[in-house]
Amino acid sequence: MQPSLVQKYNVPGPRYTSYPTVPYWEEELFTAKDWQNSFLKTFQETNASEGISLYIHLPFCESLCTFCGCHKRITKRHEVENPYIKAVLKEWDLYCQLFPEKPLIKEIHLGGGTPTFFSPENLTTLIQGILAKSNVAPSHEFSFEGHPNNTTKEHLQTLYDLGFRRVSFGVQDYSEKVQKAINRMQPFHNVAKVTFWAKEIGYTSISHDLVFGLPFQTLDDVLDTIDKTNSLHPDRLAFYSYAHVPWIKGNGQRGFNDEDVPKDDVKRQLYEQGKLKLAANGFHEIGMDHFALTNDSMYQSFQKGELHRNFMGYTTTNTQLMIGLGVSSISDSWTAFAQNEKVLEDYYDRLDKNEIPIYRGHLLNEEDLIIRRHILNIMCQFETSWEKPEMQFPEIDEVVSALKEMENDGLLAISANKITVTEKGKPFIRNICMAFDLRLKRKAPQTQLFSMTI
Structure with missing residues (x-):
């Protein structure tokens, strides 16, 4: 691997066990x-x-x-x-x-x-x-x-x-x-x-x-x-x-x-x-x-x-x-995420009240669901496509533009309505997913939230 690529792409980024x-x-x-x-x-x-x-x-x-x-x-x-x-x-x-x-x-x-x-x-x-x-x-x-x-x-x-x-x-x-x-x-x-x-x-x-x-x-x-x-x-x-x-x-x-x-x-x-x-x-x-x-x-x-x-x-x-x-567990209904209480005593207290012990969550909107599918495709199959209407979203051209530099670096191939991660690009899979992460693009974290990608 080119040392310059590590230095270039080694930035904080999510591991994408979920999107958002x-x-x-x-x-x-x-x-x-x-x-x-x-x-x-x-x-x-x-x-x-x-x-x-x-x-x-x-x-x-x-x-x-x-x-x-x-x-x-x-x-x-x-x-x-x-x-x-x-x-x-x-x-x-x-x-x-x-x-x-x-x-x-x-x-x-x-x-x-x-x-x-x-x-x-x-x-x-x-x-x-x-x-x-x-x-x-x-x-x-x-x-x-x-x-x-x-x-x-x-x-x-x-x-x-x-x-x-x-x-x-x-x-x-x-x-x-x-x-x-x-x-x-x-x-x-x-x-x-x-x-x-x-x-x-x-x-x-x-x-x-x-x-x-x-x-x-x-x-x-x-x-x-x-x-x-x-x-x-x-x-x-x-x-x-x-x-x-x-x-x-x-x-x-x-x-x-x-x-x-x-x-x-x-x-x-x-x-x-x-x-x-x-x-x-x-x-x-x-x-x-x-x-x-x-x-x-x-x-x-x-x-x-x-x-x-x-x-x-x-x-x-x-x-x-x-x-x-169990304490801190996260649930997923595909259209929503919910996390249980993270402190053991709070978890017990909620159950004593006969309550399902969730304390926070997220409802996925239509855009979230589309981006989630793209990130899952990249993470699980090293490719994704937006040929079908249900996989398209207004910012797709901006995403493709952001991926061009990665294509120039040999990390992926862009074809008509599709990207494919190359062998050289597999170590940079989190960076590639970040190009699709519209929420991260719109609101970059002010403090370091994630581990380094490389």
Whole structure:
């Protein structure tokens, strides 16, 4: 990659798990009643045909990983498990009371925090409680995030017996120096153990999450981590760029100095060389930050043009309605977003009042929906078209004009009513999406809200 391109395009930008992005939600125009009307309309239109997705946020962690940007509560007191499970099931019950029929569950994802902070018994109570009021789609996909240090064989077997077939393990990097800096001491042995257990039990998709650009991380660290990862043969993996945003995350990302974090061309070399190593090991690039073997469902979904992206990241399941349960979770009805209370005590308080605990949201207008489709197309298929009338919007000529410079730099190709991202342009996918982001164009942030794009 040309060093000048990194310097030119390395600017703050969204990761586009939604459009509009959260800082541009029109919260003042949103009410709980609007959310109810929106999710019920989508439910009635799609439940029987495609079902719904559930994201369940399990926020507790025993220690703080300083690279993490998730909403979490640090504690070693496991007596917090039971009240939280009861709260999530109550929230689900409040939704089920409003649904006109039993929901058809197409997808469940347990995220965090650390889902495996919870005991297998409590996870059983949670999932059985969810499924007791639901029907399960024949081609459902249940997945969870496992911490290699505390995921037991009983966790894996219990969730497998409940219908889970996909698990992702957070690896980050195997260098002890890097692990110490991010407060995530995790030996290779632990990752190997849980990976082999998952294979033995019968999980059909095992993923490892790797991160480049971490403090003190070198190219040798990245290549060694990929070599060790390849020896365990996961089906897919994420290769994330570390988002250094200490102004948002407070002291959690101040356990090291800014100069300890690889930047610009040095950081990009970690990605480019890592990507070459992944390709040599048979991993195909799928969307942004994700790679999969040909046998994995994510690769197959990408090949068919069916890959989707939402607040859970990339998914092979495309349901218009995704209900987020648990503190800080975000729900999506396709025409509206809603986020739950972010403070645990506020979340409990709202449920005690028999209220669905959302505290902010956004209603998508017609323009939002068009731009959302374009950004999803770019993120999931590396191309988008405005040939059809329903994909056109008044500012399209301005967007194309803004993309011309990227075309001159070889990052994309513009043809009649269509753009296609080139191989050279894939690392700049967030920048390309930003050209379509009309809300960002109209109101540039006065302070830094986003991590750097490169």
